[in-house]
Amino acid sequence: MSETISAAQAGTISIGDFTVNRIGLGTNRITNTPDAHILLKRALELGTNFIDTAYIYADGESEKGIASALAPYGNSLLVATKGGANGNDPQQLRGELEESLKRLQVDQIDLYQLHRVDANIPLEETIQLLKSFQDEGLIKHIGLSEVTIEQLQVALKIAPIVSVQNEYNVFNRKYEDLVNFCTENQIVFIPWFPLGGLFGDTAKVEERVADIARKLNATTQQVALKWLLKRSPIILPIPGTLSPAHLEDNLRAATLELSEEDFAALTN
Template identity: 40%
Template sequence: MTSTFRIGGELAVRRLGFGAMRLPTEPAPARETGIAVARRAVELGITLIDTAHMYGWGANEELLAEALYPYPDDLLIATKVGIAPAPSIHEAESCGRPDFLREQVDDGLRRLRVERLDLLQLHRIDPKVPLADQLGTLRELQLAGKIGHLGLSEVTVTDLAEARQIIDVASVQNRYSMLDREHEAVLDACTEAGIAFLPWRPVHPAVLSATSEITAVAAELGATQAQISLAWLLDRSPVVLPIPGTTSISHLEENVAAADLKLSDDQRHRLNNLQPT
């Protein structure tokens, strides 16, 4: 199983990435912790970092720029647009209006301090706006040089097929893990098409208290249950690019080490046969 993947056939990244959503963006000392974790991720060889406009409404993008700019040549920071604050401070809603998407793309460029977003994903499809209008707007921005590759998030097989009639889909970011396989068919479609699949929440919370085959395989490999979850994802398909997140450097290092684990045929079979939660 290869350790790298070319997103859109062009953007070469190591398959185990990092999800920046949980990094603290508050004033010091919390912010210093977020910066330190982001920098350590790059030191450990991570070349794919996932963020979004929604994460702190731009604060997460700004934190990554503060921590990592000027960016290493091999680092890909993928961001997402298409979510707007709702009336309640704890809520958000999809917004695919062309003017709103253009504004968020421009904001992302400014916050990340770049001239092009190499991978830009639509965070959610807005059911109130025709898909052709949403993706057509992003395609226009791509042709204008503001976006390199386009992706989707939380989509069905039907959504993916429809989107591929409008744009070249380079990536899909859906919730998926060893104990949560709701989007198995989407992953299979991405595997067949060579589309990067970025599972968010790649380690299901139930894994940490599991006493089943997960614990047994972890003991056999001298690993943690969380590491087994990430190793299983990397083994599942060559297009899978897990993006586990953390606020701890020690946890980050543990996650990165999972990329070196190799499952035997027997271990793979036992984990594949687990019943999803």
């Protein structure tokens, strides 16, 4: 009997009026190549229906690759992108949004996330701009990335914010209070670098979960992802990969049994 592997085994989460499975796919290394198309199609086959990209990923090739492989998208697939990584100037942000629409081959982006807050432009003005894009029908839902609780609260006074994407994993817990705030307010929290990232964080994540991974006969990535899934019901991990086999391994985290004792050992 063949093993069942599906993102649906992680359960579901609501983002605005969308319902998606709780392990998504990060695509910062995806390009517009046949191998990438194979990976994206395999992800869809395995129930991955939340794909996260950005205007700057792979110099635009990430968005192009997603569209080449998957467009036109079915109603069950949510493709989220981001703009404003290098400034929130209104003309620049509109230009990035329009280019993302073309690359993704859509008339409306389901979830558009502000990639970074521009310290030189009041956040209120940028959120008003995103709200105007929403009113125009160019974007459906608004998300933020790398924000504080205070910045999120400012944004919420101007427009509905359905998601926050900050760096967070079992080792890097800088935004613990923000995760709690999002949990209390039912705002989806999308941790980037869920398996660690720059400055040796990947090795630190692996070291932190190594003993439990050995005990459970699981990979360190599976334990790190399961910890995130268990940490809060509003967390939506988006591990990235270029390998279909690694993609399947990541999705196996959904069925991993992480006891309360093991979870506490990783959390405390």
